[in-house]
Amino acid sequence: MTEILTFLGKEDQYEKYELFFGPNHPGMHGNFSYILTVEGHTIKKVDPDPGLLHRGFEKLAERRKWMQNIALIPRICVPEPDINEVIYSISVEKLMEIEVPLRAQYIRTIILEMARIGAFLFGFGGIGGATGLYTASYWTIADRDYLLDLFEWLTGARVYHMFIVPGGVRRDLPSGWIEKLSETVDYLQKRLYEYDRLIYNNPLIVKRLKGIGKLTKEEAIEYGITGPNLRATGVKYDTRKMVPYAAYDRIDFQIPVQSDGDGLARAIQRREEFQLSLEIIRKAIKDLPDGQVRAKMPNPLKFNVPKGEIYVKVESARGEHAYFIVSNGKDKPYRMAVRGGSYTAGLVLAQKILVGMRIEDVALWMSTMDICPPDFDR
Amino acid sequence: MILSSTKELKDKGFEQILDFFRKKSLWMLHYCTGCGAVELPPTMTSRWDMERFGMGPMATPRQADLLLITGYLSVKSLKRVIYTYEQMQEPKWVIAFGSCPINGGIYYDSYSVINRLALYLPVDLSIEGCMPRPEAIIDGFTKLMKAIEKGEAVGYKKYKENYEWYKKNQREVLERTTPVL
Amino acid sequence: MEQKELIEHIEKNFKYKKEIKVIDGKQFTITVEKDKVLNLLSFLKLIDFKQLALITAVDWIDEKKFEIVYILFSYSHIQQILVKTFVDRDNPQVETVKNLWDVASMYERDVHEFFGIDFIGNDDLRPLILHNWKDLPPLRKDFDSLKYSNKMFGKFKKDEEI
Numbered sequence: 001m002t003e004i005l006t007f008l009g010k011e012d013q014y015e016k017y018e019l020f021f022g023p024n025h026p027g028m029h030g031n032f033s034y035i036l037t038v039e040g041h042t043i044k045k046v047d048p049d050p051g052l053l054h055r056g057f058e059k060l061a062e063r064r065k066w067m068q069n070i071a072l073i074p075r076i077c078v079p080e081p082d083i084n085e086v087i088y089s090i091s092v093e094k095l096m097e098i099e100v101p102l103r104a105q106y107i108r109t110i111i112l113e114m115a116r117i118g119a120f121l122f123g124f125g126g127i128g129g130a131t132g133l134y135t136a137s138y139w140t141i142a143d144r145d146y147l148l149d150l151f152e153w154l155t156g157a158r159v160y161h162m163f164i165v166p167g168g169v170r171r172d173l174p175s176g177w178i179e180k181l182s183e184t185v186d187y188l189q190k191r192l193y194e195y196d197r198l199i200y201n202n203p204l205i206v207k208r209l210k211g212i213g214k215l216t217k218e219e220a221i222e223y224g225i226t227g228p229n230l231r232a233t234g235v236k237y238d239t240r241k242m243v244p245y246a247a248y249d250r251i252d253f254q255i256p257v258q259s260d261g262d263g264l265a266r267a268i269q270r271r272e273e274f275q276l277s278l279e280i281i282r283k284a285i286k287d288l289p290d291g292q293v294r295a296k297m298p299n300p301l302k303f304n305v306p307k308g309e310i311y312v313k314v315e316s317a318r319g320e321h322a323y324f325i326v327s328n329g330k331d332k333p334y335r336m337a338v339r340g341g342s343y344t345a346g347l348v349l350a351q352k353i354l355v356g357m358r359i360e361d362v363a364l365w366m367s368t369m370d371i372c373p374p375d376f377d378r
Numbered sequence: 379m380i381l382s383s384t385k386e387l388k389d390k391g392f393e394q395i396l397d398f399f400r401k402k403s404l405w406m407l408h409y410c411t412g413c414g415a416v417e418l419p420p421t422m423t424s425r426w427d428m429e430r431f432g433m434g435p436m437a438t439p440r441q442a443d444l445l446l447i448t449g450y451l452s453v454k455s456l457k458r459v460i461y462t463y464e465q466m467q468e469p470k471w472v473i474a475f476g477s478c479p480i481n482g483g484i485y486y487d488s489y490s491v492i493n494r495l496a497l498y499l500p501v502d503l504s505i506e507g508c509m510p511r512p513e514a515i516i517d518g519f520t521k522l523m524k525a526i527e528k529g530e531a532v533g534y535k536k537y538k539e540n541y542e543w544y545k546k547n548q549r550e551v552l553e554r555t556t557p558v559l
Numbered sequence: 560m561e562q563k564e565l566i567e568h569i570e571k572n573f574k575y576k577k578e579i580k581v582i583d584g585k586q587f588t589i590t591v592e593k594d595k596v597l598n599l600l601s602f603l604k605l606i607d608f609k610q611l612a613l614i615t616a617v618d619w620i621d622e623k624k625f626e627i628v629y630i631l632f633s634y635s636h637i638q639q640i641l642v643k644t645f646v647d648r649d650n651p652q653v654e655t656v657k658n659l660w661d662v663a664s665m666y667e668r669d670v671h672e673f674f675g676i677d678f679i680g681n682d683d684l685r686p687l688i689l690h691n692w693k694d695l696p697p698l699r700k701d702f703d704s705l706k707y708s709n710k711m712f713g714k715f716k717k718d719e720e721i
Binding site: 311 | 586610613617618639673689702704705
């Protein structure tokens with residue numbers, strides 16, 4: 001009897017082998033690689049291999065003037081580039097003690113929320129792609145284009161806007177833009193209910209996402225997980241609310257939280273935050289004050305920033321995105337360190353949580369955690 | 379004499395017919411090497427709909443015809459891209475996006491990004507813009523189709539003929555044993 | 560706790576030599592000797608600074624020193640602490656904190672690769688991001704990125720190309 005049982009339950013008969021999950025793998029998000037040690041279908045060891053997107057931003061920023069860096073830094077994060085500009089601008093403003101006009105703060109808020117919605121739409125599409133529900137990715141990517149069109153009208157570029165600069169924003173809103181934005185927000189609200197029917201009420205997706213990569217509150221904090229993934233475990237913390245920047249302290253909103261901390265909770269959390277972003281945009285449009293959009297700044301190519309150091313973080317769609325900037329009083333940054341939102345999730349937590357999962361869950365786990373390789377490659 | 383010339387004609391004519399069909403079903407390898415890849419989903423999905431040109435994404439290099447270098451290429455990626463390119467079956471073409479693969483672009487002074495892709499792989503076509511808009515990408519694809527029909531896009535033949543030269547350049551970057559500075 | 564109470568609490572309970580500087584209402588720095596870093600970090604972890612947001616370094620080449628910065632955050636006090644320490648530039652060594660936080664191991668690997676700082680006790684300092692790197696660690700100030708790029712990738716002429 002025991003012989004039969006050992007024969008049936010014998011996992012050792014599977015040969016151990018190494019699987020290069022990425023960079024050229026259809027399930028991989030972006031240019032990144034996990035070297036998985038696999039037995040049968042079960043993952044036994046994970047060794048992340050980042051660096052395929054490394055451009056050395058931290059070094060390049062030291063070689064460029066304070067204002068020139070604005071053209072460089074949006075390229076750190078592709079799906080949501082505006083957060084980089086806003087962190088950099090806030091750091092420079094804080095070090096130089098510049099007061100930003102209120103209208104510029106509100107415009108920044110609107111831009112950031114639009115970028116966040118764009119990133120969420122990409123994320124929904126990723127979940128659809130990883131579960132084989134390609135309709136979801138077709139819909140979300142087409143809807144994201146409405147936002148990109150608005151960005152193009154406002155800034156002239158679809159993806160890298162370089163619109164938020166130290167002192168405010170580059171120029172005022174064109175006439176008719178706000179009306180178009182309200183229309184788009186109403187449209188996206190309508191579409192969100194369609195997504196509910198397509199994704200969140202779909203028994204297939206619910207069953208597939210339930211229990212993927214379950215995290216507790218303590219684990220999430222210990223591993224430096226931030227943003228929607230942290231809130232999905234039940235921690236009621238949002239940088240926009242607790243350490244406000246831009247105009248978030250003037251806009252009233254409630255932070256949604258989930259309690260389960262698994263893949264489904266994270267997906268639902270993102271859906272709730274999508275709703276929240278739409279609300280914030282509506283409120284910001286309603287309260288949008290008149291006035292200047294840029295504070296008086298010295299000659300952009302000549303100014304020096306006083307000595308000092310600062311750590312500025314904002315809430316991105318993937319978590320806490322932050323820069324640590326040191327200035328030595330010259331015309332270039334002395335040091336700029338980048339903390340990507342999914343650094344710890346993709347490199348450290350993956351080594352622990354993926355062990356015991358099956359190969360097909362890796363892509364799904366990555367899309368529920370919204371792991372973005374430029375965060376750790378920089 | 380007559381025989382050889384008719385044979386030549388036959389070969390050439392046959393190749394032309396093949397090229398006509400090849401241009402109508404290009405499969406691109408689904409490998410996002412850089413930031414330009416973020417404009418590929420809109421190109422592939424409903425708004426720009428790449429499939430009306432007979433193009434689609436393909437997961438494995440063995441069945442793909444087209445390798446897209448979407449933007450800058452770090453040294454670590456270059457190694458993977460070369461492996462991938464050599465796995466692809468002929469005929470195969472390479473398209474480079476943006477200014478980064480031409481001269482380094484905004485990363486001209488980076489220690490990790492190569493400056494000129496044409497030294498390591500034969501590039502058939504470059505698309506301008508950072509990053510190229512979906513319209514520009516589709517325009518580039520149609521240009522490549524025309525070049526294929528005319529028999530001008532022969533990067534893979536060039537790679538075979540000058541294999542030693544390309545390998546020397548690749549080895550210089552990838553298998554260095556001494557410090558540069 | 561508010562920032563003021565928090566600083567008082569740290570002043571009172573952490574006895575070793577230190578220097579506290581306030582940056583703004585939500586963050587302040589504490590500078591300590593390099594052999595007291597582990598003590599301070601475990602003390603801060605006990606008073607609920609549970610998130611290690613980042614470990615990074617700054618190369619002060621004129622003073623011949625590396626500054627290592629540990630950035631901590633507390634979800635209950637809503638305060639950011641930047642713990643700083645200085646190590647000698649010729650012999651950069653500091654004790655690892657990977658026993659306190661798992662995430663530290665990856666940050667230390669990163670800093671080791673880009674600055675050449677050794678973390679005693681962390682045995683996994685394999686190269687993480689760069690491919691086949693033979694030069695000085697790239698984020699040191701005496702490493703010239705443009706010169707490297709020109710020499711490594713830029714030496715071609717238009718007519719040399721095939």
